[in-house]
Amino acid sequence: VIYPDSEQAAIAVARQIADLIRQCETEGRPCVLGLATGSTPTRLYEELVYLHQHDGLSFRNVVTFNLDEYYPMAPDSLQSYVRFMHEYLFDHIDIPTAQIHIPDGTIPQAEVNAFCQRYEEQIRAVGGIDLQVLGIGRTGHIGFNEPGSGLGSRTRLITLDHITRTDAASDFYGEENVPRRAITMGVGTILEARQIVLLAWGEGKAAVVKRMVEGDMTDSVPATYLQQHAHVQVVLDQAAGAEL
Ligand code: GLP
Helix, strand or coil, X not given: CEECCHHHHHHHHHHHHHHHHHHHHHHCCCEEEEECCCCCXXXXXXXXXXXXXXXXXXXXXXXXXXXXXEECCCCCCCCCHHHHHHHHCHHHCCCCHHHEECCCCCCCHHHHHHHHHHHHHHHXXXXXXXXXXXXXXXXXXXXXXXXXXXXCCCCEEEEXXXXXXXXXXXHHCCHHHCCCEEEECCHHHHHCCCEEEEEECCHHHHHHHHHHHHXXXXXCEHHHHHHHCCCXXXXXXXXXXXXX
């Protein structure tokens, strides 16, 4: 779906998510959302906060799982995804803290594998993800599944691509400060979501959007694996869709 601009796109996706939250509430079951960070979903989160404050949308029935976190990363650090999510969303809505899940960037290395397995089990225990929000990196990553991430990959520690670290350099006041690794849900984890909404804005994403949508499925562009999901929406502004 190509919208005239990212503002209209973000508002439309927020309404779609609000409808899903209300539908789950009516059905008396939890609404499980997979959430992304980065600059792309910020307007979407702002709109969800607006709907909470002005349209009676409650998140008491929502369970969230974030895609990824830098490793190592302290939760109160400026660049942490824990901090990001609280700043843009969680601090402004009525979601119970126990229903929020974000990969823990402070876990000792020897315990990371067990932590990742537990993360997967927690997703399964609540019935799987109803709707997964995704952005896309210039390397074709979803979450932090860099080139080389296969279809069957699960939540794990991954080494970040050079391009990803360059793109994150300004957030960290220099590339040398960007962590070399991250914990991310796998491609296989993401594809198990019942519904996926990938967002991309701006001309900087146009080339990778074209590869994702029109290119062959390959682990050198992990986002191409979305082509085989039965219920995925790619939501773009004009600039991001310009090369399609
Ligand atoms: C980071 C995140 C991804 C995100 C990507 C794009 O690497 N881990 O989940 O999709 O960046 O970021 P942005 O939305 O800022 O372009």
